[in-house]
Amino acid sequence: MTQNTGGRGLPIIYHPDNPIYTADKTSDAKRQPKASEVTAASIVSDIVRLGLKVGDRLPAEVDMLAQYPVSRETLREALRILEVQGMIALKRGPGGGPFVSALNASYLARTATLYFHLSGATYDEVFDTWETIEPQLTAKVARISDKHLKERAFARFLGYQIDEHDETEVFSDLNNFHAVIAELSGNRVLTLITQAITHIVVEHVLNADEPVTQQSHLNDEHIDIAQAIIAGRPRKASTLMQEHIADVVENYRSRYPDRSSELVQWR
Structure with missing residues (x-):
């Protein structure tokens, strides 16, 4: 994707496979709200x-x-x-x-997938965004000085036993681990954006993968990340999260080599 000013100093974003572009013509083309x-x-x-x-x-x-x-x-x-x-x-x-109603980032995710689809964005780009944002967010949470707050937030994950829950519960709980990190960041914008991206990853990608009850290593990785966060070790926590995401992405790409290059679907 390249960016061009369109000769008028207005940001125009092009995609090589999709010539749709947008320009911020606020001076003469802004639609008045209904x-x-x-x-x-x-x-x-x-x-x-x-x-x-x-x-x-x-x-x-x-x-x-x-x-x-x-x-x-x-x-x-x-x-x-x-x-x-x-x-x-x-x-x-x-x-x-x-x-x-409660704020639900799935609605933000659905709107985002429409824009992603029209822009020609692929799931590889969603993966790249996930790998860019969440390790940094994890390091930010690890820097929180209140150790007891972090212990309470991650207590349910530290002793989690996959074989004691059904498939739906495991899937929800493993996903909620990432939601807890986002919420602890204290940055509402980062929280919503991160939750929207992880929602797309979960609903569009991981649901198509092997049953999570057969992926106990994901739970083990979550425990390691949580322990690093609680111990106040931002660099280690960030590295572990990066490796965790890379593990999930690589596993998906190896199982479905053609899907990651597909356009993000609006749903």
């Missing part, structure tokens, strides 16, 4: 401002119409936008309505 998008943004701002928590119910439609000066159709479209993005859940029937 009323439903503006309303959706206002609702999100109010959720943050009011400190609403997961499971909290938003006001009834009649109250929201009084709060946001838009039509019923526009308000409902705004709520559908937030539902599609996973920000709220719309429950039907008695006691229903819009409720605040």
Whole structure:
């Protein structure tokens, strides 16, 4: 992929196999947001401002119409936008309505895969991004001075026994190990980006691999990484994470040599 200014100082990104490009023509081509998008943004701002928590119910439609000066159709479209993005859940029937949902990076991952697909990005590039970001994030977490905090966060993984759980539980738990590292970083942007990338790796790649219950070495590698993080050894933790990711990627490439060069799919 190369970058060109298009002769006007505007960043244009080209891909040799996909001539789609984008330019930041903010001066004369920026689309004005629709009323439903503006309303959706206002609702999100109010959720943050009011400190609403997961499971909290938003006001009834009649109250929201009084709060946001838009039509019923526009308000409902705004709520559908937030539902599609996973920000709220719309429950039907008695006691229903819009409720605040937990942030889920899978929605960010799905949007990202659309952009990745259109840009011509491959799974090899997703692997490269994973190998670039998470070892550095692991080192950052290892530098946390609160050892007890790290011990509590990784306690469930240190004594984990794969043969005591079914396939679905093992897969979820091994994936959650990476989520814990992201959350401990204290950087919400890095957390969401890292979780989105690992979600793509897990859902698009690892689900196609051999059963995780047959990969006890992954659990052993997680234990080694956790111990290095708890001990406050950032360089070792980073190296172990890099080797762990390389192990996962190499195993996948050896089993499916042609798939890693495929375009990232939007899903």
